[in-house]
Amino acid sequence: MKKIALILAMVMTLSACGSKQADPASSSSSTDSASSQNGQKPVVLKLNHVMSNTDPAHTAFEELAAMVGEKSGGTLEIQVYGNAELGSNKDNLEQIKSGAKLITVADGALMADYVPDYSIMHGPFLYASNENLQTLYNSEWHDKIEQASSEQGIKVLAMNWYYGKRHIISKKPIKTPSDIKGMKVRVPSAAMWVKTMEAMGAVPTVLQWSEVYSGLEQGVVEAAEAPLATIYTSKLHEAAKNVTLTGHFVGIIGLEMSQQVWDSLSPEHQSILTESIDVVGKSYSESVMAAEEKWKQKLEAEGVTLYEVDQQQFVDATQSVYGQFPEWSKDLYQNVLGSL
Helix, strand or coil: CHHHHHHHHHHHHHHHHHHHHHCHHHCCCCCHHHCHHHCCCCEEEEEECCCCCCCHHHHHHHHHHHHHHHHCCCCEEEEEECCCCCCCHHHHHHHHHCCCCEEEECCHHHHCCCCHHHHHHHCCCCCCCHHHHHHHHCCHHHHHHHHHHHHCCEEEEEEEEEEEEEEEEECCCCCCHHHHCCCEEEECCCHHHHHHHHHHCCEEEECCHHHHHHHHHHCCCCEEEEEHHHHHHCCHHHCCCEEEEEEEEEEEEEEEEEHHHHHHCCHHHHHHHHHHHHHHHHHHHHHHHHCHHHHHHHHHHCCCEEECCCHHHHHHHHHHHHHCCCCCCCCHHHHHHHHC
8 A cells, every 4th residue: 555655646746747847837038028027137227318307308218217117017127317427428328339238318419429420410400390300310311320320339229309409508699600709619529519619600619518517607618509498407597698599409319228238138128118218209309399488488587688690690600511521421411401
């Protein structure tokens, strides 16, 4: 009897082992989206930008983080850092090219260090409207330079968040290009900004965004340029009281990450990230356009004088900029105009 009981016990044990191996639910997926279910940490991406934490863009980035977290069930996490806490946009681009788990906020002018043709997206007076920007972003032309960026190790997640028209804030009134002649104007380390300000007759002066307020206050520069929302939330109007509504550039928010890190994400996480960026980007762009008058009123209420100008004078002054980029591909300006 003992022998029979022993044999039956062995049979039951073997059957139990066999049923576990045959159960398809016990085999885990190799994708990163399944990692949290196995007790592993979620995939974490740090999104760094140079604007203040009160800038509407910062709020949009937090909305993006919340959406990604919710859609992924917590398996993909975005941590948002403002005020250049994790470095400048330029530094971040180098870091993601080397494989850092960062999302950086760099526009086409900075991306031009890797794909020269990108800088034309920030050409002076290129767009008549946000619709023009979206048309160019969705064109075959942009598909090609986006692919060129990937080949440089940088995955472009977006280059179409409408950041608002950029205007000039200065200590002295500017009404015509002659008024800006010889004036030291803060610019980022980007050739398009430098050449555009030079064409207007100004003296472009490179400063990190975090240094612009003190630069105006201490007289290092006499003027700066940015969208109205950024001028206000960065409190530049405390250091200078004149805003000239040139609209010389259309500000664009671009989002980039390491191509290497992108390739390591599961298809599910890739879809969640791109879809969320598209949804939040559209909402943010619409809110920026709707709030333009609000920022004008806020600035005027705090003692700023706004100057409407004959924009054509500034258009004429800066048209020569498009002939100053020998590194651009042949007929780039004409091709871009044809894509608008």
